[in-house]
Structure formats: C-alpha cells, structure tokens
Amino acid sequence: MSGNHTTSHEGENHGSYGSYIVGFILAVVLTVASFATVLSKAFSFWQTIAILGVLAAVQMVVHLIFFLHMGTKSLSQRQNLAAFIVTALMVLIVVAGYLFVLWDAQANMMAG
C-alpha cells in the first residue's frame, strides 16, 4: 500500500451512458445476425460457420471496447489493452504451437 489512502481512479475510463447504449445495441445486432444466419438457412454449412466465426470475433471486440473499456485514450485503457494483447499472444502461441507440434508428431509417428 503506498502512502495514498484512497484508491485512485485517475486516468481510468468507466464509460458513459451513451457508450454502454451503443455497445448494447451493437451486441444485440450481432447476436440477432448470428441467429438469423442459422435460422434463415440461406447459406451452405461452411459459409454459415465462417459467417458465425466473423460475427463472434466482432462481438468480442465490441465487448472489449464498450464493456471492458479497452482502448488507447487513457493510461489505464492502454494498460488493459497491453495486458490483453500479451494474454492473447500467449494463448495463440500455446494453441497454435500445440496444433503444429502434435499434428506433426501424429503424422510422423503414424499414431492412432
């Protein structure tokens, strides 16, 4: 605990009424779009999967920006963003690395 008694909220951004509404509407639109893609049966199986993937990724970004307040404006937003990028990078390394390594071992060892 530093000399400062009260918890400091300087430089933090907890969003505004407007930004929550925008985020909420975007999230609802994306969710409805996902359901519509499946229920309308307008696309082939793999097209549906691809569209759902894209919509899910955009949905995630919407949540990160509007609800988890990531961004580049204030110091704390940048810190959150940096922590998120590091985490994402590590998950990417581990998942991609395991697929690379284990697929290769599987292929070479003729296992299973």
Next chain:
Amino acid sequence: MLGKLTLSSIPYDVPILVGTFIGVAVIGIAVLAAVTYFKKWGYLWREWLTTVDHKKLAIMYVVLGLVMLVRGFADALMMRTQLALAYAGNPGYLPPHHYDQVFSAHGTIMIFFMAMVMMQALFNFVVPLQIGARDVAFPLINSISFYMTLVSAILINISLFIGEFSNVGWLGYPPISELQFNPGVGVDYYIWSVQISGIGTLLTGMNFLTTIIKLRAPGMKWMHIPVFTWTAFFACVMILTTFPVLTVSMALLALDRYLGMHFFTNDGGGSVMLYLNLIWSWGHPEVYILILPAFGVFSEIAATFSGKPLFGYATMVIATGIITFLGSIVWVHHFFTMGAGADVNTFFGIMTMFIAVPTGVKIFNWLFTMYKGRVRFEGPMHWIVGFMITFSIGGMTGVMMAMPAADWVVHNSLFLVAHFHNVIIGGVFFGYVAGLSYWFPKAFGYKMRDVWGKWAFRFWFVGFYLSFIPLYAVGLEGMTRRMNHYDNPNWHPWLLVACVGVFVLAAGLACQVIQFVLAAFDAVNKKPDALDLTGDNWGSGRTLEWSLPSPVPHYNFARLPVIRGLDTFHIEKELGRPAPVSELEPIHMPKYSAVGPMLGACGLLIGFALVWHIWWAVIVGLVVAFFTIVHRSANLDVDFYVTVEEIRADEEAFARRLAAAKAAE
C-alpha cells in the same frame, strides 16, 4: 475415517528414514523448546508470523529457502555417493525405489522450494525499495503467497515420513505417473505440493507486476526503473502467462488419478505427448523466470562494485524482454525425440539458438561495465565473475543441444544433467547467493564476514566443476540419467570424481552456514565494526534502497522519494543534488493479519487430506478457508497511521548514525 492412511504407511522399517526422522525431530523439539524457554512465542506470532511487511516476508522466504537447500543438497549427496558405490555388482545403499524418490525430491525441491523461494525473497526485499514504494500493492496477499509456499514445502517434507514421495522425476511424466503404474501416494504428494506452491507463486507474480506498474515513486519513468526490478517485471509477466499452464496440467493429471479420466493415459484416447507439451510450455519459461532475476542481481552488483553505471542499460532491458518472448516459444527442445518431423524440430532448435543472442548481449554488458571500472573484488563480486565463466560454458552446451541431431545423441543422458546444473548452479544459484550477500546488510543492519563468503564461493566454484564436468564426460559415453547402478568400468572413475566434487560443494555450503551464524553472533554481541551505519554499506550504491537506513524502517520511506533519473541515489549523492526536504506526514500502513497463517493451515490440511483421500478433512479445510476470507472481507479495521513523532525519532536516530559514521572516518 483416515482414507488410505494406515500405520503401515509410515516407513519405520527403512533405517535411513528413521535416522532422518529422529534427527529432524530432535532439532525440531530443540527449536520449539528454545522458543518456549525464551518466551518468544508471542513475539514470533506478533512480529513475524502474522506480518504483511514485505521485508520480513523476504527474510522468512530466505530461511525457508535455505532449509530446503540443505534438504535438496542432502538428496544430491545421497545420489552421488550411491553412484560412486553402486558399480560392478555392488547394489549401493539405496534400493531403486528409494533412489527414484531421492532424485524426484531433489529436482522438485531445488526448483520449487529453493530457487523459486529465494527468487520470491529477492522480489520481496528489493522491488518495493528500488521503486520507492512503502509496501507491495497487496500486502495481505503477499503474506498468503508466503504461506502457500511454506505449507507446500511442509507437505513435501511430510512425504518423507508418512507414505512416500513421487518416484517419476521432477516433472511427473505420464504414463508412469498414472494410477495404473503408480498406485502409491508419491505422485499425489507431488501434485498437491506443486499445486499449492503454484497458487503462491501466481499470487506473487500478480502482486509484484501490479506493484511495479502502479506504485513507482513520483517521477520514476519506465526507463528509470533499476535493472533488478525490470527483470522482476519480466519474470512476473512469465509467471502470469505460464503458471496457469502448470496448474492445468497438474489438475488434469490429478483428474486422471482421482476420477479415472484419460487425459494422458495410453488408452481411452489420452495423449502422453499433450502432457509433455503442457508441462514444458510452463517448464521452459520457468527456468527463465528463475534466471532473469539472477541477471538482475548481477547487473546491480556489477555496477556497484565497478563504480560505474551499468553499461547498456537500455539493451539490458530490451534483451530481457526478448528473452521473455523467446523463452515461451522453445519448449519442444526438451523432447526433440518425441518423433515430430524436421520442420517442428528445426523451428524450435533455431528459436533456442536465438536465445543465446540476447544472453550474450547481457554477458558483454557486464564485462563492459567492469571494463576500466574501479572493480572491488568483495564477496558478491566473486560470484558474478564465477557466474560469467560457468554460465558461458553452460550456455554453449545448451546451444549444442539445441541442434536436434546432436540432442538425439545426448537426450536424457547425464550430459543433459550436467548442462542444466551448469546453468542453474552457475547462473541461478550463484546469482541468488550473490544477491543474498549483497542485500544482507540492508536487511539486518549488520555486515557478514566477507572472508567466509569468499571461501564459500571458492568451494562452490571448484566443487561445481569437479561434480559436473565428469557428468558431461559420462553423458557423452552414453550414461543415462536417473540410473541406480551400472557396470561400465569407463564410467566409474568419473563418478568417483563427481562424488568428491559434491563434498567440496558441501564445504561451500558449510562456509555459508558459518557465515550466517557468525553474522548472527556479531549482531547479538553488537560488534561495532560489523554495524552498517550509513545504509550505503558498499559505499557505491546507486539505487534507492541504499538511501535508506539499515535495517529499513517498517514504512520504508519517511518521505516518498522524487525520482530524477536512472540511479536516483547516485544522482543525489555523487552529483550533490539532494532531494528537497518536505514536511513529514503520517503514513498509512496495513495492519498485520492472521489470515495468512490461517489460510496456510487450511492449505496444508487440504493438501494432506487430498493425498490420503480423507474427504471430510478436505471439506473442513475448504469451509474454514472460505469463512476466513469472508471474515477478512467484513473486517474494516485493517490499517493504521504511523505517527509523525515516530518517523521523526527514526530520522533523528539515522542522522546520529550518519554523524557517527562520519566521525569514524
């Protein structure tokens, strides 16, 4: 009632264990009796066990680390003497099952309960002082971290006398660690002590990362952070990104063993290779978590004892960052032989070799720091010179093994064992011991007798080469690791030399113990020339901790320092630009708390009960832990203010000591 625990679980028929138990019991009873006789229980509880002060926690970490060092070293002595004897038909004195437990315990203890503990001791003591903070970001969580580490160390020692320890090596590879091949409780002891200590380490990582980001003194920009704190920062990043992987792999192994799942079994769709990937994508970053703070210690010491600023501060920071990143994409080099193709092995081999580049940058930075400096070869400086020689050799054999083709020849041989001891003893251990002797006067206000430190270094340095160069040789001749006995006449002379070497190392350890005992003796007798009056014990300290009195007052900084550049204390002291003196204000500090010891006791109970399948005790432990946390959350009386009078009295006492030091000159 007691799950799998019966009287027959206690190995009273093994003479070595009975002897050890009697020894431990006698020492334990003597310590408890001494504390009772001198009526120190209250003092111990109020001032130490319930503390949330990072400096006291650091000292407790050091004590724990040293005890576990002796324990792990005893295992090393047993292994080397066994291999010196068990030749040509002689079975030696350790039966294979016992020997397997000894090498598993040695590895587990030295990494988790010696090296990680010492590292957390250094983090605790140094980081807040270097960045001008009054404590860590979450002092109570810091105490909980310590207790998680402590109880997991206790759990692993309980395995010595109740039941058995894991016999499958320090990483518990399946399928041999699965229930089918290992129905005893050894692997369970391993799983739960690693899990509990992992919680402690993860909390430490979170705590110190937050501390470094949030609690730096006013004016301390990122590139004003001392190098040790930088290395602690990157080590914390790695702790946060990789320790969850360890937790998951241990949890999956536990599910296999406790609930009959098939994550890593041979049948039922399990994959042993998944475990290897999981454990090494924690395990490789882990060795960098250990070595980076050692690099930080060397950077501080090289600058202090050369009387020069560190050469290439920025490159040092960047190199640490690059090592952090590369360290997380090299894990496959621990199992090149798993059967992956050339593309996988080439990628991981090349990434491994790349790490030599930033590490080489660091070595040259330390050399150039010493170059044309006024180098003083005091105790801590010995370790860094020994480190640079030893670590370079270890690094080179590492690059050799980074070539998959060469690795296929020496995989799992004693060549590998020699390599990693070469970098871990020569790098991590030398670094932590150097740090211990460097910051000891700051922690206690007393100097250690340097001559014993120098002798410790000489024995460790020579003993290291005697013990491990022979292992390179027998490794190249094809001797695999973890071998209980052998009959190859070519190996025997080498292993005799290695056995001599381990006794030289023991002499080094004895010198260190003597050094601590003599320091305590000097402190009790208030030997005047052992006093560190100025707080700047080495006379050339550059970072903030040396601006404080030794021992440091519990609130650290009477006035929060204002940082005006890298090596702030050096700027104030040498360039004659003292900090402005502001009015003293009451300092807000956390109160000591019994929550840490409470949660520690729950952790020990849960761990022990899980090992022996005593389910009711697990539930009791969890419930008590839950209510301890609830009670703490509802407790608002957790802080207090240090009065201005107390701070002023400390300031005046320090001024008198400074005057006395000046008069003595």
